[in-house]
Amino acid sequence: MSRAFIIVLDSLGVGGAPDAGRYGDSGSDTLGHIAQRCADGDADRSGLRHGALHVPNLCSLGLGECCRVATGMMAPGLETSAWRQGHAGAAAEVSTGKDSQSGHWEIAGSPVDFEWGYFPRTEPCFPNTLIEALCERGSFDGVLGNRHASGTQIIAELGDEHLRTGWPICYTSADSVFQIAAHEQHFGLERLYRTCEVARELLDEMCVGRVIARPFVTTGKGYQRTSNRRDYGVPPPFPTLLSRARDIDREVVSVGKIGDLFCHTATGRELKGKDNDSVFDQAVAAMRHLGEGGLMFVNLVDFDTLYGHRRDVPGYAAALETFDSRLPEFMQQLDDGDLVIITGDHGCDPTWPGSDHTRECVPVLAFGPNLEIEGESRRSLGRRASFADMGATVARHLRLPRGGHGQSF
Structure with a gap:
């Protein structure tokens, strides 16, 4: 049994899902397109990046097989000839939508079988009744934005007006989300959080997945978002892998934004970090003390927020290489019998038009010291029908009660 670890590289898709066309994402391929751009020398026209994507540790675990x-194709620099250990494949999503909340819930054995509430691509895009109620309860006279937008772009565009009027900047995306940006000092961080709590209450009946606080500050170059982001979600509708572990008194450790995504339901000890490196540091430190039968769930969000949404191919490539270079630190802390699964939760192809997520399959890398499947130390897992197969596998490994979704591999 020993322990289990799930590491989500937020937005690392490996090619369009079978139903990608329904979402306008046929042909999207986050990892494949990044690898191709790097191999072609077209990842960064400034000339600051050179050469193919270099992730030897992930390749040795079978990333090319994913x-x-x-x-059906090999991504440049990720050939399966480098695959030495571990079990590798891909998984398609059955949940509706292509957001982090749905992806993580399905990984944990709770697919979303209902439709989230979304906002139209009109301007304004939010119902008048919603904005009026938010203004009245938040004690401001109006809001800025009120449309689909990239967070960094809308803050750059409306930051000055926000400081002048004191009105929060409200915007959305293709996801089921309502985002509120405000200056940490001029508007106030705690006031921003209270405003998001009001919005969460108002949006419950509309089945909107998340309200996100997006605080920013003034810098010498304009405005910059801070690490004080806070998500206000709704709890998963079914018992999750986390709650099944909690219910039999197993230790659960959540690192990164896992707590927010699961609405702090059965997320155990929650550890935060301001960026991928600090989250990774927290995970490595915590795993040294995780006992037999314990579960750790980790999210590394920078891939998505800093590079995927901003369509930054060289930044995404560099972040993958940094994670790969640090992966041995994690692997050295593993005990015999430990299970690790590295995966994604959706795609966010930085070569794709727009700034939204993309509907893609995600990688499934399963490995651990002396971990065999049917007597084999290396095996293709094929394309799994649901992310929930990962949760089912972890549940079987940790001898947890079975959930209602997914097939263990």
Whole structure:
């Protein structure tokens, strides 16, 4: 049994899902397109990046096989000839939507079988009744934005007006989300959080997945978002892998934004970090003390927020290489019998038009010291029908009660 670890590289898709066309994402391929741009020398026209994507540790665990299973093609620099250990494949999502909340819930064995509430691509895009109620309860006379937008772009565009009027900047995306940006000093961080709490209450009946506080500050170059982001979600509708572990008194450790995504339901000890490196540091430190039968769930969000949404191919590539270079630190702390699954929760192809997520399959890398499947130390997992197969596998490994979704591999 020993322990289990799930590490989510937020937005690392490996090719369009079978239903990608329904979402306008046929042909999207986050990892494949990044690898291709790097191999072509077209990842960064400024000339600051050179050479193919270099992730030897992930390749040795079968990352190239994940790409092959998802798309039928090999991504440049990720050939399966480097695959030495571990079990590799890809997984498609059955949940509706292509957001972090749905992806993480399905990984934990709770697919979303209902439709989230979304906002139209009109301007304004939010119902008048919602904005009026938010203004009245938040004690401001209006809001700025009120449309679909990139967070960094709308803050740059409306930051000055926000300081002048004191009105929060409200915007959304293709996801089921209502985002509120405000200056930490001029508007107030605690006031921003209280405003988001009001919005969460108002949006419950509309089945909107998340309200996100997006605080920012003034810098010498304009405005910059801070690490004080806070998500206000709704609890998962079914018992999750986390709650099944909690219910039999197993230790649960959540690192990164896992607590927010699960609405702090059965998320155990929650550890935060301001960026990928600090989250990774927290995970490595905590795993040294995680006992037998314990579960750790980690999210590394920078891939998505800093590079995917901002369509930054060289930044995404560099972040993958940094994670790969640090992966041995994690692996050295593993005990015999530990299970690790590295995966994604959706795609966010930085070569794709717009700034939204993309509907893609995600990689599934399962490994651990002396971990065999049917007597084999290396095996293709194929394309799994649901992210929930990962949760089912962890549940079987930790001898937790079975959930209602997913097939263990």
